[in-house]
Amino acid sequence: MSIPALDLNINPDFKVEVHTTNNRGFTPEEVAERCAQKVISISDTAPPEIQAQARAFRKQLVKVLEFYMREAIKSDRTTVYNALTDAGHKELVDLIRRL
Amino acid sequence: MAFSGNFMCTSFKKELLFGVHDFDLANGDTFNIALYTNSASFDASTTAYTATNEVSGTGYSAGGQALTNVDPTTSGTTAFTDFADETWTAATITARGALIYNTTPNTTSISVTNPTVVVLDFGSDKTSTAGDFTVVFPTADASNAIIRIA
Secondary structure, rough: OOOOOOOOOOOOOOEEEEEEEOOOOOOHHHHHHHHHHHHOOOOOOOOOHHHHHHHHHHHHHHHHHHHHHHHHHHHHHHHHHHHHOOOOOOOHHHHHHHO | OOOOOOEEEEHHHHHHHHHOOOOOOOOOOEEEEEEEEEOOOOOOOOOEEOOEEOOEEEOOOOOOOEOOOEEEEOOOEEEEEOOOOOEEEEEEEEEEEEEEEEEOOOOOOOOOOOEEEEEEEEEEOOOOOOEEEEEEOOOOOOOOOOOOEE
16 A cells, blocks of 8 residues: 655745835724734635625724724823823823824 | 745745744744845745845844744645734835745754745835835735645
């Protein structure tokens, strides 16, 4: 009885994307969209009804992610605000508050 | 001299068989991603990180940044692993491609320094100006993940 050969195929067919910004960071909308793409991938070979349902769910997920990202940003600003206040940087504190 | 596509480095395949690379999140190796200009010329024969033609600019340090590993897993008969997206913040840089390499390889059986894993071609120059520069890795599944063994 022969032993089948172990055929390891390491697939070189991969694709990365690069997202950039100029004079700003990414917005919560942009990050939420990227996150949702990671969480829910939709197969091109799935039945159209399933694809439509998945897209609708992903759209809803983006909205939820956006909301909580804004919450996280606000909360982090509070942390930064307090750290700068404790360090006596009043001008920076005002800048942070106005963002 | 220019980037000419994505490549899985041949030396990486050999090194897998020597047990050089560990992609575990908690206890695995540290993989860096370094950015390059289009003057760099990498292909499957690239074996190790080099600083030649590496990007320079505000917000970028030579050697690149450490990636966050994603634990290897399987789907069907395909094993795969991934990395979390990597961002250079407040950066003013232009890059055409990247190298992913292992900064902490297991050299028990073979001597290697900063061995490469893959060559990434962005397809065109990508620029951030006082902004964020993010490399977005493909979906971690059996059809798209950046490192798949079928």
